[in-house]
Amino acid sequence: MNHDTIHYPVFSDQIISLLDLHPCHVVLDGTCGEGGHGKILLSFLNESGYYIGLDKDAAILRIAEKRFSTLKKRYSLVHSSYANSLAVLKSLGIDHVDRILLDLGLSMFHIQQENRGFSYQSDDILDMRFDQTSHSKSAFEIIHTASMEELTEILRVYGEEVYAKKIARLITLQRKTSLIKTCQDLSQLVLRVKPYTGHIHPATKTFQALRIAVNQELADLKKMLQEVPLLLKKGGKIGIISYHSLEDRIVKQFFIQTEGLNPVNKKIILPSAEEIKINPASRSAKFRLGERL
Ligand SMILES: C[S@@+](CC[C@H](N)C(=O)[O-])C[C@H]1O[C@@H](n2cnc3c(N)ncnc32)[C@H](O)[C@@H]1O
Incomplete structure (x- = not known):
């Protein structure tokens, strides 16, 4: 783990192979966070590849920006909900992407950062908004x-x-x-x-x-999933990491019910015992991959 960051990315050793990523791909990371996965993906991409990282939290994106700036790769970071992915891609002049990654929920950053109100152990005011600039x-x-x-x-x-x-x-x-x-x-x-x-x-x-x-996490997820067939190129893939049954049920149904999209792995992929030992927060993670036909 990088010492300037708090969050340990789940499936970090496997994320390139799980997503079946190629160096020339255009990748949409809907939940960039501190850029843990983002750094791994960006480092793998070549000069034809492109990375677009979104996050609802502007503060966390600033950390990712700092990490990425030294990599000399092609990327855009946008403060936005992944529920608005189509509009974001349009604003960047990108029609479709090869890969999408969603690593749902909150980051360890939110638990450990003061004044965010996510941790039941803290004396913070009960805020819990990912986007502290919003009026929600x-x-x-x-x-x-x-x-x-x-x-x-x-x-x-x-x-x-x-x-x-x-x-x-x-x-x-x-x-x-x-x-x-x-x-x-x-x-x-x-x-x-x-x-x-x-x-x-x-x-x-x-x-x-x-x-x-x-x-509004489940509403955002459902909206994003509806846009997936429009976001992905033919043969493009989406990998989703969920952490509780509410999210996983939505993702599973989406892969089963969406025309033109097939689940790639029929069995869900779970973190190894070794990964859970190093990163206990990964214990509830589930990975599903879908492919646009
Ligand atoms: C589990 S963390 C992602 C960690 C990241 N993959 C990494 O390796 O550092 C989830 C992130 O998603 C963000 N998030 C939650 N809901 C979102 C949404 N609707 N749109 C964009 N980002 C969202 C949170 O602010 C948080 O930073």
Whole structure:
């Protein structure tokens, strides 16, 4: 791992072969982050190849830019949601790409960086927006404006949280008397209704659910997937790394149902025991590859 960066890219040793990348390819990396995969992909591309990196988070893209600037390769970094990939490619004068990579969710950067509000252990204000320049609601705003039914639905659907109703009820009771302002405030509140049953912190699912709601993650993914047949050249491939069943279900259905797109690997690819040992955050990663016919 590079010491200036925090995130360890999943499948980093295999990403070139998993994507079946050729040095002259044009690649769209929809989730550039700190540029972990991006650096590997860019280093492999030759002077005919081109890399386009997108991220919703402008701060994280600045780190990638710093890493890429010394590589002397052809690339563009754009602060955008991957849900707007077609428009971004059009603005760059690119019609189609050979490969797409999506490495979904959040980066370790978001967990460890101060004032982002993603980590249940921190005293940060509950923000959780990937794009801090957007006017979309933060986790704090959702917690204080959503009805009990809406909160239950967010926790049940996006967190698959069996304690959804109890947690939502407690949130709505608590907010009448005092603000639930920080990550600690929320995780302490969850602990009052949900006990520890293993190593996983009881607030993990609540934080996942709110993060997905704040960033409209599943809506963005579905919009992007609809555009894939228009983004890829014939024979082009898309590799998607997902980290929980909600995302993976959407990706799996997309590969099965989309006309003109075939799943390449029928069996999902998982990280090796060795990779999980080096990078425990990779333990829930699943890789699927699809090809445009
Ligand atoms: C798992 S990290 C990617 C790490 C990256 N592959 C690397 O190797 O450094 C996911 C990234 O996707 C970004 N992201 C999440 N949703 C996004 C969206 N709809 N559009 C663009 N970027 C998004 C996050 O800000 C985060 O930086």
